[in-house]
Amino acid sequence: MTAEATLPPTSASPTARQIWTRTRGVLIAVALLLTGALAIALLQSGTRHGRLDPRSADPYGSRAVTALLADRGVSTRVVTTLDQARAAVGPDSTLLIAVPDLLTPHQQTLLREATQDSGGRTILIAPKNSVDTLASGVSADPVTSFDPLLTPGCELLAARRAGTAGTGGVRYHTEVPGADRCYPSEGRPTLVRLPNASGGDTVLLGAPDILYNDRLDEQGNASLALQLLGSRTHLVWYLPSLSDTPATGQDRRNFLDLLPSGWLWGTLQLFIAAALAALWRGRRLGPLVSERLPVAIRASETAEGRARLYRKADARDRAADALRSSTRTRLAPLVGIPVAQAHASEALLPALSARLHGDGQSLHSLLFGPPPRDDAALITLADQLDALEREVRRP
Numbered sequence: 001m002t003a004e005a006t007l008p009p010t011s012a013s014p015t016a017r018q019i020w021t022r023t024r025g026v027l028i029a030v031a032l033l034l035t036g037a038l039a040i041a042l043l044q045s046g047t048r049h050g051r052l053d054p055r056s057a058d059p060y061g062s063r064a065v066t067a068l069l070a071d072r073g074v075s076t077r078v079v080t081t082l083d084q085a086r087a088a089v090g091p092d093s094t095l096l097i098a099v100p101d102l103l104t105p106h107q108q109t110l111l112r113e114a115t116q117d118s119g120g121r122t123i124l125i126a127p128k129n130s131v132d133t134l135a136s137g138v139s140a141d142p143v144t145s146f147d148p149l150l151t152p153g154c155e156l157l158a159a160r161r162a163g164t165a166g167t168g169g170v171r172y173h174t175e176v177p178g179a180d181r182c183y184p185s186e187g188r189p190t191l192v193r194l195p196n197a198s199g200g201d202t203v204l205l206g207a208p209d210i211l212y213n214d215r216l217d218e219q220g221n222a223s224l225a226l227q228l229l230g231s232r233t234h235l236v237w238y239l240p241s242l243s244d245t246p247a248t249g250q251d252r253r254n255f256l257d258l259l260p261s262g263w264l265w266g267t268l269q270l271f272i273a274a275a276l277a278a279l280w281r282g283r284r285l286g287p288l289v290s291e292r293l294p295v296a297i298r299a300s301e302t303a304e305g306r307a308r309l310y311r312k313a314d315a316r317d318r319a320a321d322a323l324r325s326s327t328r329t330r331l332a333p334l335v336g337i338p339v340a341q342a343h344a345s346e347a348l349l350p351a352l353s354a355r356l357h358g359d360g361q362s363l364h365s366l367l368f369g370p371p372p373r374d375d376a377a378l379i380t381l382a383d384q385l386d387a388l389e390r391e392v393r394r395p
Contacts (some may be wrong), residue, residue: 016155048310052098052125053206054078059214065225066235074230080241082107091119091200098208100130102240108133118383119198121231123163125208126170134200135194137179141171145185145206149219156193158227162220167191169207203228316378324367327385334392355392363388 013320050056054066054076079085082103089095095115097103103111108130115122124131128140147168148330152159159165159182171188174181181189183206190206205228210221212388229235323344332342335351341346345368352361372378 041315051196052211053239057213059212061213061239062211064213064216065229066237067213068222068226069235071228072226072230074233074235076235076237078237078239080239082110082240085236085238086114088234088236089115089118089120089122090234092232093118093236094121094123094229095236096123096125096229096363097127097134097240098125099240100124100127100134101362103130105133107244109190112136115200115202117198118198119196119200121200121228122202123228124202124204125211126206127204129171131172131204135192136194136203138172138174138194138204141173141188143171145169145171145188146187150183150185150190152182153184154180156180156182156191157182157213158224159191161227162224165216165220166209166215167206167224169209171206172204184223184267219361259390298389311375316373316375319378320371320381323382323385327389328367330389331392 050058050061052060052062054062054346055078057063069076075086081209085095085097097111100108112134122134125132127134131138131140140251145168149164149166151164152162152170154160160181165183167190168185169190171185171190172181172192173188174192174194176194178195180191180193182191182193183189192204194204195201209215210225216222216225249358307319310316327344328348329339331352332339332348334349335355337348337351345364348367349360352363354379356363366381372381
């Protein structure tokens, strides 16, 4: 009864087929998500390669407009650092900032200080977050215009000559005296020119479409681009890059600072939704009510199901208590003890010892002992309880 033997795996042990059946849905979903993300990344990388790069001949590059400027005697120089851009500004140069929103606040301030008294032209392509620093007195409308082509609607000579152009994108609002407000969309301009006291100016362009290779030949895009970029003999094309490090340690930001505000609000909403879903799924409207099953379930299936639940919860103590309690309940009538006293060791153990002529200490350890330390010990306990019950039932 106390001898331990090597036992085969029980039916509660999950097989490889069962593990695959349980996890294949999650694995397939993860594989589909990774495949979709890879496909989207490949498609976007192929169509947006060299975006706003004057050296790129791809559809979203800007090589065509620089070639036309070269025919008119305007030289183009590409810079990728803030120091190069600041050193290149002057009264005979136009500084084009391709992605101004990528600059840190300190970089924007340094660039503004370098351009406001230079006497040259500064062109900002679709600025939104940086507009307050790079173009004081102008604010960006959070609602984006989706009009592909717009009419000038202003007295700016370059806009009147170009006519209809694809400037629809970011819309602006300004009350600066002498400012030109062109190509309005729902009452807000998408092109703004701000004169400077030094004789230069700053131009805000709501969309980069007129600079793309594949959009340059549409309507007045080419004319507008050439007039805006070719007003000076030198064009400095500033493409912020990874090598363009901040000029001071004040711009060091942590991971949360790099996340757009929309992601933070979205995460908060998901957290609230998850909390509400947990409350909904975990609600209790009253005590549990027993219900008659619609079909008969075999006792072996019920036992196997409970065994799997115990195994999943790693509840060997509860499983051992259930086995011992059931065994004591069945043994008590066999040795002449009332069922009400089946779980009292002082009543059950003397009767069992007298019936089996066995050691009371080993019976106490078997029927009232500590929980098993592992699954093998739990299986051994079940076998020993079965053996004890068979021995008591033996005539």
